[in-house]
Amino acid sequence: xxxxxxxxxxxxxxxxxxxxxxxxxxxxxxxxxxxxxxxxxxxxxxxxxxxxxxxxxxxxxxxxxxxxxxxxxxxxxxxxxxxxxxxxxxxxxxxxxxxxxxxxxxxxxxxxxxxxxxxxxxxxxxxxxxxxxxxxxxxxxxxxxxxxxxxxxxxxxxxxxxxxxxxxxxxxxxxxxxxxxxxxxxxxxxxxxxxxxxxxxxxxxxxxxxxxxxxxxxxxxxxxxxxxxxxxxxxxxxxxxxxxxxxxxxxxxxxxxxxx
Ligand SMILES: NC(=O)c1ccc[n+]([C@@H]2O[C@H](COP(=O)([O-])OP(=O)(O)OC[C@H]3O[C@@H](n4cnc5c(N)ncnc54)[C@H](O)[C@@H]3O)[C@@H](O)[C@H]2O)c1
Numbered sequence: 001x002x003x004x005x006x007x008x009x010x011x012x013x014x015x016x017x018x019x020x021x022x023x024x025x026x027x028x029x030x031x032x033x034x035x036x037x038x039x040x041x042x043x044x045x046x047x048x049x050x051x052x053x054x055x056x057x058x059x060x061x062x063x064x065x066x067x068x069x070x071x072x073x074x075x076x077x078x079x080x081x082x083x084x085x086x087x088x089x090x091x092x093x094x095x096x097x098x099x100x101x102x103x104x105x106x107x108x109x110x111x112x113x114x115x116x117x118x119x120x121x122x123x124x125x126x127x128x129x130x131x132x133x134x135x136x137x138x139x140x141x142x143x144x145x146x147x148x149x150x151x152x153x154x155x156x157x158x159x160x161x162x163x164x165x166x167x168x169x170x171x172x173x174x175x176x177x178x179x180x181x182x183x184x185x186x187x188x189x190x191x192x193x194x195x196x197x198x199x200x201x202x203x204x205x206x207x208x209x210x211x212x213x214x215x216x217x218x219x220x221x222x223x224x225x226x227x228x229x230x231x232x233x234x235x236x237x238x239x240x241x242x243x244x245x246x247x248x249x250x251x252x253x254x255x256x257x258x259x260x
Contacts, residue, residue, distance in 0.1 A: 005241035008092070009034035012085035013238065014078060016068050016127050017097030019046025021197030022147065024053070025227035026094050026234040031059030033235055035092060038081035040064040040074075042097075068097045068123030078130035082138075089138035092238045093131035095124040096147045098165075100199050102158035113161050120165035121172075128176055132185055141184030143238045146173050148191040148249060153257040166191075170249060177247030186246040188237045193253025195225040220255030 013030045017023030018039035024046070031037045031054040039054075039061055041047045047063040054061035062084070064077040082090050101116045124146050135142040148170050151163040170189055177187040194200060194215045202208045215224050233252045236242055251257065 003241070005243075006033055006235060006239045008239060010086065011035045011091035012038070012081065012087075012089075013092035013094065014038040014040065014064075014081050014090050014127070014131060015094045015096060016040045016074075016123065017095075017147075018050050019043035021199060022192065022195060022227045022230045022234075023094070023096035024050045025231035026096060027061065028054055028057070028059075029228070029231040029235050030092065030094070030238060031061055032057065033239070035238075036060040036062075036084070038062050038064055038077070038084075038090075040066050040068070040077055040097070042067050068095075068127065069118040071122075071126045074123075074126040075130050078127070078134060082134040087138045087140045089134040089140045090131045090142060091135075091140070092143050092145070093127055094145045094147075094234050094238065095127035096234075097123055098147060098199075101161045103161065104158055105160045108160055113164075116161035116165050117168075120162065121168045124169050125172060128172065128187070132176070132180055135180075135185050136183060139183075142186070143242070144176070144180075144185065144187045145234050145237045146187070146189045148173075148189040150191055150193045150251070150253050150257055152191055152249070153251075153259050173249070174247045181246055186237075186242065188242070188245060188247065189249045190230060190233045190237065191249050191251045191253070192230045192233075193219065193225055193251070193256045195227060195230055197227055215256075218256055219253075223254065225252065225254060 013035040015027040019041035051061040066073040173189040
């Protein structure tokens with residue numbers, strides 16, 4: 001028998017970055033748990049594939065084509081999604097969309113930094129604000145899950161822009177958790193380790209194999225992560241199983257980093 005705390009029947013969820021990788025796996029798992037899932041991304045084809053996947057499995061999904069770095073587009077899609085919910089509010093927001101960028105600090109341009117912060121930080125901020133706005137207006141509780149990264153725990157050559165955006169997501173998550181707690185709205189972050197997705201897949205197969213064998217050697221659990229590993233963390237935080245958890249960072253990383 002399914003564990004009741006993970007049953008999302010009747011809940012309305014919104015997932016950004018749902019056309020690929022971790023976002024797609026999260027949208028599919030939230031739908032499998034019973035939620036109506038609004039899938040948002042800028043990739044039309046990927047969005048179509050995700051919603052088709054969910055529908056083929058008997059779930060309910062709606063696509064929203066948008067750029068998360070555009071507040072107006074995010075607000076319009078969240079408002080439309082909330083309008084389909086019985087309460088008039090979202091119950092769950094998973095702000096997953098993001099891009100990779102690598103450049104040494106000394107070679108990073110203003111344009112690089114602005115672009116990465118616009119998508120990886122402001123895109124998450126807009127999703128959080130718009131979701132919380134619907135919950136506050138309806139007076140309903142909810143769960144917001146942001147997507148940080150193991151980059152918050154380690155430095156690394158080239159990780160400046162990406163890491164700054166992910167660190168900012170952690171600060172946003174903690175601050176918003178304190179402000180929204182009194183309203184019954186929980187806000188938590190997931191900080192995945194290295195996960196095999198299009199973001200981490202290179203065209204050069206031998207370079208890919210080299211990176212993966214390095215990751216396997218560094219990881220106590222002895223394998224690289226799959227998008228489903230992270231989707232389960234998202235499901236946990238989105239569900240009533242995490243009813244007393246807010247302002248926290250969950251690190252599904254195979255044990256590669258173990259901060260206090
Ligand atoms: N893969 C990893 O190892 C890993 C590790 C830690 C954190 N993360 C984070 O997980 C999240 C998902 O990454 P992934 O590995 O699934 O990557 P992915 O490239 O497979 O998926 C990212 C999705 O975000 C979408 N997206 C990007 N920019 C967008 C925009 N401006 N507007 C709308 N959609 C946009 C893409 O179209 C894509 O569908 C990212 O935030 C990433 O930083 C990934």
